[in-house]
Amino acid sequence: MILKENVTCMFCGCLCDDLKVEVENGEIMDVKNACVNGRSRILNHNRERVENPKVRKDGELVDVSFDEAIQKAVNIIDDSKFPLIYGLSSTEVDAQRKAVELAERIGGTIDNTASFCHGPSILAIQSSGAQEATLGEIRNRADLLVFWGCNPVESHMRHPPRYSVTPEGMYISGRSDREIVNVDVRETTTSKMSDKFVKVDPGKDYELFSAMRAYLKGFDVGDAAGVSSNEIEELVEKMKNCNFGVIFFGLGLTLSSGIYVNIEGALDLVRDLNDHTKFAINPMRGHFNVTGANAVMSWTTGYPFGVNFSRGYPVYGPGEYTAMDVLVRKECDSVVVLASDPGAHFPASASSHLKDVPTVLIDPKKNATTHFADVVLPPAAAGIETGGTAYRMDGVPLELDKLVESDLPSDREILDRIIQKVEV
Amino acid sequence: MEMDFCLITGRTSKQGESREIGKATEKYRDNTAIVRLNEDDMEGLGLEEGSSVQVSTEAGSVTVKARKDNGLGRGVVFMPIGPWASKVVGGDTCGTGCSHAKGLSASLSNTDDNVKSLKEILAG
Numbered sequence: 001m002i003l004k005e006n007v008t009c010m011f012c013g014c015l016c017d018d019l020k021v022e023v024e025n026g027e028i029m030d031v032k033n034a035c036v037n038g039r040s041r042i043l044n045h046n047r048e049r050v051e052n053p054k055v056r057k058d059g060e061l062v063d064v065s066f067d068e069a070i071q072k073a074v075n076i077i078d079d080s081k082f083p084l085i086y087g088l089s090s091t092e093v094d095a096q097r098k099a100v101e102l103a104e105r106i107g108g109t110i111d112n113t114a115s116f117c118h119g120p121s122i123l124a125i126q127s128s129g130a131q132e133a134t135l136g137e138i139r140n141r142a143d144l145l146v147f148w149g150c151n152p153v154e155s156h157m158r159h160p161p162r163y164s165v166t167p168e169g170m171y172i173s174g175r176s177d178r179e180i181v182n183v184d185v186r187e188t189t190t191s192k193m194s195d196k197f198v199k200v201d202p203g204k205d206y207e208l209f210s211a212m213r214a215y216l217k218g219f220d221v222g223d224a225a226g227v228s229s230n231e232i233e234e235l236v237e238k239m240k241n242c243n244f245g246v247i248f249f250g251l252g253l254t255l256s257s258g259i260y261v262n263i264e265g266a267l268d269l270v271r272d273l274n275d276h277t278k279f280a281i282n283p284m285r286g287h288f289n290v291t292g293a294n295a296v297m298s299w300t301t302g303y304p305f306g307v308n309f310s311r312g313y314p315v316y317g318p319g320e321y322t323a324m325d326v327l328v329r330k331e332c333d334s335v336v337v338l339a340s341d342p343g344a345h346f347p348a349s350a351s352s353h354l355k356d357v358p359t360v361l362i363d364p365k366k367n368a369t370t371h372f373a374d375v376v377l378p379p380a381a382a383g384i385e386t387g388g389t390a391y392r393m394d395g396v397p398l399e400l401d402k403l404v405e406s407d408l409p410s411d412r413e414i415l416d417r418i419i420q421k422v423e424v
Numbered sequence: 425m426e427m428d429f430c431l432i433t434g435r436t437s438k439q440g441e442s443r444e445i446g447k448a449t450e451k452y453r454d455n456t457a458i459v460r461l462n463e464d465d466m467e468g469l470g471l472e473e474g475s476s477v478q479v480s481t482e483a484g485s486v487t488v489k490a491r492k493d494n495g496l497g498r499g500v501v502f503m504p505i506g507p508w509a510s511k512v513v514g515g516d517t518c519g520t521g522c523s524h525a526k527g528l529s530a531s532l533s534n535t536d537d538n539v540k541s542l543k544e545i546l547a548g
Contacts, residue, residue, distance in 0.1 A: 011440070011444075012440075035437075036437055036440075036441050037437060037440040037441055037444070040440070040441040040442075040444040040445065041444045044444045044445050044446075045444075047444075047445055047446055048445070048446030048447070048448065048449075111521070115521035115522060116521070116522050116523070116525075117522070119520070119521050119522050120520055120521075120522050123520060151434065151435075153437075154435060154436050154437045154440075155434075155435040155436075155437070155440065157437065185430075185432065185500065185526075185527075186432065186495055186496050186497065186500055186502065187495035187496075188495055191495070199497070202430045202432070202500065202526070202527040203527040251434065251525075251526070252432075252434075252526060254522060255433075255522065255523075255524060255525040255526045256524065256526045256527045257524055257527055259517075259518060259520050259522055259524075260520055260522075286435070305521070306521050318519070318520055318521040319517055319518070319519030319520055319521055320519075322517065322520075322521025322522075323521075324515055324517055324521060324522070324523060325515075325517055325521060327515075328515040328516075341447070343507070343546065344447060344506055344507045344510065345505055345506070345510060346510060346515070347483060347510055347513040347514055347515040347523060348483070348484060348510055348511050349483065349514065349515035350515045351510065365446070365447075366446065366447070366448060367447050368447055368507050368542060368546055371542075371543065371546045372546070
């Protein structure tokens with residue numbers, strides 16, 4: 001039995017890199033230190049796997065060789081006038097670079113899962129700027145944590161014990177040195193962990209940020225967004241008087257009405273708070289390498305998501321070249337899905353177009369998109385069967401581990417084989 | 425009986441754990457094809473734990489199982505993200521690339537329909 005230590009988890013954006021994994025005869029036997037989601041991902045990595053490449057023939061996906069499946073994918077791309085490449089977030093950085101290279105080579109449109117997630121946060125940050133902090137800095141110094149529109153106890157389970165709520169930091173002894181606030185439209189397990197829960201009316205977050213900024217600037221404020229003026233005053237006073245505060249925000253802000261404007265409200269509040277104390281704001285990123293997808297697209301194209309290469313150079317177009325819009329408007333005539341599952345998570349009005357056009361899926365597991373796919377190319381699982389790099393939710397790159405061997409090629413190798421064959 | 429609600433979709437630990445076991449599994453459907461609502465709202469709709477309930481928005485409708493959650497205030501219901509919730513989320517992004525999946529206007533009604541399997545839900 002081999003014990004692999006300091007293994008990086010590849011479930012969510014926390015990228016906890018202190019896992020211990022027991023490997024025996026090339027199989028993963030146990031995982032320690034992981035949350036239930038990370039443990040499930042690693043221990044179940046062989047369940048529901050696509051074992052062989054597949055091509056749809058007479059309505060059924062049938063096993064074929066990699067050569068045949070890759071040639072079929074190449075034919076689909078070559079015959080396409082408006083190819084869309086989408087996903088990227090559940091694989092490693094070098095595969096993401098290859099996806100951008102493919103998009104550039106074929107003059108296609110490329111988008112990652114951030115567009116239906118924290119894409120609005122990026123739009124707001126591009127407009128207002130953001131004072132972010134690393135999770136290490138936060139663990140060592142932050143004494144006020146505000147979880148706004150997020151529920152880490154369910155979705156980023158080790159964030160509170162490892163980075164934010166209970167760990168011992170350099171200047172923070174533990175839970176008793178920190179105050180925890182939760183702002184949400186509903187009471188969750190995160191509310192129960194918090195010292196203070198503030199219930200905001202659904203869709204009224206921007207109003208609450210505005211009222212808080214007004215109070216901070218010395219104006220009298222009344223009740224706002226379902227929150228009493230006393231609660232607003234108490235909350236702002238806490239934020240003003242802490243030594244180092246952080247707002248962690250989730251999709252409660254980005255997927256509500258207002259979309260990116262909600263985040264602008266939060267960023268403006270944090271900017272104003274920095275006149276009084278040190279305050280930061282960090283998004284709670286979901287897929288383990290969605291932050292990497294934004295980083296890679298930014299280095300290579302200048303833009304974090306929603307990029308079109310049809311003019312021969314990258315053009316940024318949220319709402320224009322973002323996958324949901326392209327699919328809902330039925331503009332693309334082929335789709336390459338890499339390391340994501342729009343069949344499960346996109347609204348039906350978007351995912352239904354995957355049925356209408358040839359779709360190539362590169363993903364280790366059977367998922368909802370498999371039902372729509374015309375070509376399925378199964379890679380080795382990134383972070384389990386191949387190494388690589390991923391970006392933690394605070395933008396810190398970490399190394400992924402190869403835990404066990406696989407006969408399957410990596411995502412980057414599959415993409416490279418497609419790139420070598422497609423027409424320029 | 426039909427009542428109007430504010431619908432929120434989001435992640436849960438059980439949805440995350442069971443998606444790794446497999447999206448075609450019963451466990452994934454049991455943890456994902458559900459709507460959580462306040463006990464009083466359940467009573468108002470004549471629902472019991474595990475009753476079938478139809479959730480409808482302007483984007484579409486879907487049948488899922490009702491689950492009690494008193495963390496939700498009256499009038500607010502929650503569905504885990506996944507193929508079932510995707511039936512009632514619209515695709516209008518208002519030019520941002522991101523559509524609304526929280527704070528949706530929804531109506532819930534009692535139904536005798538069964539919850540569809542993943543294959544059935546994707547077929548139409």
